[in-house]
Amino acid sequence: MRPDLLILGGGCAGLSLARRLSSAPGQRCPETVVLESRQAYADDRTWCFWSEPGAQLTHLVRHRWPGVYVAANGIVANVDCRAFPYAMIPSPAFYGESVSMIGKTTQIQLELGVSVLSEPIKAGKEWHLETTAGTRSARMIVDTRPPGPPLRGEALLWQSFVGHEIESAEPVFQPDLAGIMDFAPVRGGRILFFYLLPFSADRALLEVTILAEEPLGPGVFHDEMQQFLTRTLRGRAYTIRRSEHGILPMGMPQPPAPADPTYVKAGVFSGGARPSSGYAFQRIQRWAKDCAKALADGLPPLPHPRDPLPLRAMDALFLRVLRHQPELAPELFLTLFQKVDSARLIRFLSDGGTPLDFAAIISGLLPGPFLRGAFSALTSSRPP
Secondary structure, rough: OOOOEEEEEOHHHHHHHHHHOOOOOOOHHHHHEEOOOOOOOOOOOOOEEEEEOOOHHHHHEEEEOOOEEEEEEEEEEEEEOOOOEEEEEEEHHHHHHHHHHHHHOOOOOEEEOOOOOOHHHHEOOOOEEEEEOOOEOOOOOEEEEOOOOOOOOOOOOEEEEEEEEEOOOOOOOOEEEEEEEEOOEEEEEEEEEEEEEEEEEEEEEEEEEEEEEEOHHHHHHHHHHHHHHHHHOOOOOOOEEEEEEEEEEEEEOOOOOOOOOOEEEEOOOHHHOOOOOOOOOOHHHHHHHHHHHHHHHHOOOOOOOOOOOOHHHHHHHHHHHHHHHHHHHHHHHHHHHHHHHHHHHHHHHOOOOHHHHHHHHHHHHHHHHHHHHHHHHHHHHOOO
C-alpha cells in the first residue's frame, strides 16, 4: 500500500502510536506503515512507573510493589506507596498486545527487518527515503529513531544500565519491596546505584545504573554486577534468565518545533523521557494518545509537548548539580525520599506535580548540600 504516514522505528514510541491509531474509529486511521529494523521482538526491556490515577496501559502490568526504598551511606529510606504502587510492564506484554492490535486493522502495516538507509527528503507533497526494502514514500513521517549513537556532550548526563533477571535456587527476595536506588560511593565522577525489582521470593531483576557525562556500554558494568549478585544472593546458586542494557539521555535538548509539520521526531531522544529521571513509558503513552487523535482528525502529527517552564527549570538545575557535584547525589536522593510526602513526590516524578508539590520538593532540597551544590553548578565555568 502507499501510506499516508510512515513511522520510522517500531520501539516503544512507534508501537505506542501505531496501537493508538489502530483503535481510531471508522476510516479515521491514516494508511500507515511502521518500519522496524529488528527481525523479531524479544524480552529486552522492562518499563516501570508509578500507578498514579492517570497511568495508561495498566492492564499490562505484571507486578506492583506497595513499598520502595532508597539507600545511601548506610541509611535506608522506606517509602509506603500503596496508594500509587510502583508498577512494571515487561516488554513481551507490550510488544505482543501492540503487534496483535496492529494486525487486526488493514490500515496499518508493521514491517520488521527493514532498515532506513537515507534521511527523508521531501519532493512536492511527499517524503521519500531509501530502505533495505526499497524506496518508501508518504505524506507524513513520525521519526522515533535515535538521532545516532549516543555521544558525550549531547546530554547533561547519560543514564546507562545493565540488568539481569535471575532465578535463585532458594527463596531470598521480598516480593512486596523494590529497591529503586541503592547508592555506591561516587568514584571518578560517576554516580552508581543498584536497582532491585523482586517478582517472587526466588526471581528478581537486578540492575546496575551509572549516571555519567558519557554513555557507557554493557562491558563497563561487569565487576559491579558481580558484586551486586554476590551481595544479594549470599552464596545461593542462581540462573540468569535474560539480560537487558540501555542508555537514556538526561537533559538532552528537545528538538525545535518542526519546520515542516508533516515530519516530526519523537521518542526517548526527542522529549519522550523525563530529563531528571529517565522515566519515559507514561510520557510516551500520553504523547501517542494526543498524536493519534490529531492524525485521526486529519491534522499533522504532534511532537512531544514541552514541559512547563517551572519543571524544566527544576530539572535543569537538579541535573547541573548532579553533573558538577556528583558526590552529592546519594544524599540528595535520600533527602527527597525521606523529607517529601510520598504522594507529592510521586506526582512530581510522574509529571503531574502541582505548585504545592513543587514547593515541597524545593523545601526538601534547599537546605544544606543542595543549596551549596546549586550555587556551585550555576557559577561553574564548565560548559553545560
